[in-house]
Amino acid sequence: MEKKFKFIEHTADIKFQAFGKSLEDAFKNSALAMFNAMHDGKVKEKNIAKIKAEGKDFESLLYNFLEEFLVLFDSEGFFLSKIKKIKIDKKNFKVEAEAVGDDAENYEMHADVKAVTYNDMFVRYDKNSGKWIIQAVLDV
Amino acid sequence: MKIKKISTDTYEIPKEGCMNVHGIVYASEKIMNAIKEDKTLEQVKNVACLPGILKASIAVSDAHQGYGFPIGGVAAFDIDKGVISPGGVGYDINCSVRLLKTNLTKKDILERQKEVVDALFRKIPSGVGRGSKFQITKEELKNLLEKGAKYIVEKGYGVREDYLHTEEEGCIKGADASKVSEKAIKRGIGQLGTLGAGNHFLEVQYVDEIADSETAKVLGLKKDQVTIMIHCGSRGLGHQVASDYIKKMEEEYGFEKLPDRELINAPIKSRLGKDYLAAMAAAANFAFANKQLITHWVREEMTHIFSGTKEVKIDVVYDVCHNIAKIEEHIVDGIKKEVCVHRKGATRSFGPGRKEIPEAYRKIGQPVIIPGSMGTSSYVLVGTKKAEELSFGSTVHGAGRVKSRSSAIKTLRGGEIKEKLQKKGIEVKSGSLKSLAEEAPQVYKDIDEVVRVVDELGISKKVAKLKPLAVVKG
Incomplete structure (x- = not known):
């Protein structure tokens, strides 16, 4: 199976890269990476959430998407x-998305993501691998 | 990058390129070597490029890489020509520390250490996703944002002395709840009186060493006395305020010319600059109120635990901000003037006589509370005139990280850390074992070294060393 995301060394915060064949997939995997930083086990599909976000470029769109x-x-x-x-x-x-998830209180959390940051953020299409790559640092 | 050692514990980054002032790092050689490992120094340089910065872009001894500004960063700006930057305050607005003193002794706690940690863990909501027991309407919350800790005390949770012994008396003036977004209110309304996760904690400690007995006496601290430390911030409300204004400022001013997108700022006197300061003050007041509520619950719980054996008395020693921007008077080029000081992961450290210090402490200087990392010592210091000369009245805020969270999880196990701490006589209770690994003492700089350096430099003076007995973590 192809890697959806990976975490990168960072002194104080959490830095990740997320990948996708389409921009949509890369966005999906970014959200998964962010939640994975808080809890990395399996999560039940009990509740539905709909989100909408807008931006001025791909980076601000990602920022607002994750912030929602x-x-x-x-x-x-x-x-x-x-x-x-x-x-x-x-x-x-x-961006518009429909997500499923569960109540956070049913899981053990090991980090509190305070915010998405623009630090070292990029959203780009990598011609060589034919994939979209997203990088972001989360403030924890 | 050019770095010049100019005296013991002081390094200079000479002015070059876009820098308006030089950079100054207050560190020992050992700490400087750790600082050089990440992007801290580059970030000190970037901050020096911001308009209206005065004297120097400063990093204190616990500095490490942040986003935009370094953590442990201090920068003061000219009120008329300078800027305010949400990134220079940080996402966790008024992440701060309150120290309580008790009439209990080390022995009292040792007799029921486990009971104490379990009871406090149950009483004070910690961790992520654990909501508050304190219900408040939106209208009331807006009132609280403008009144701070005083609001909570007036509701019957605490006494007047609690907020009088708090930086800004627990309420930063100029707070305007109408400048705080609905989204921020939505994030924060269920989180009042909660610790949160990450590096936030509640710790029962004892006074292990007194370095300055005269000053300790004024603060009411003596050897083996039990103290309680609360470390938390403005939770989701503050995080959203930061994020909202970063976006607004980007829209208004653009970020293309900035060396780092996180350095986005607005002129202090602009509409947006003023709005941010009013919203930031509101978020800071949320944090003060948050700790006031926790203080009340700590009092209740400790009284309950010792009922029948001892009448517990708990007073606030002091409460300091770690992530904040303040309009303060400082002397720049021999002239006294109002400037806007950003302290991001730094503590105010005013010397004796300043009007901002509560009357009871005005003669000794402002109390400075420095939390250690989990399981290590914490310190009480006092501010100095030297700090006002060297660092716009600022000093360190903690140990500062050296190792990344991800590598900590890879190499350290929460269970082992808990056992190790127990062997040292420290009881720990956390919502997650993994979060213990992320906050293990090994991922931080040596707090004793950090404090030694600021004491040697004179930007704050050591008063007492506190050691943990029981730790509640998110």
């Missing part, structure tokens, strides 16, 4: 299991 999940997590205790549907409007930098 953090808001859901803090306010409703939603913990992501899987993104079922995702649609990205690449021209207007808009």
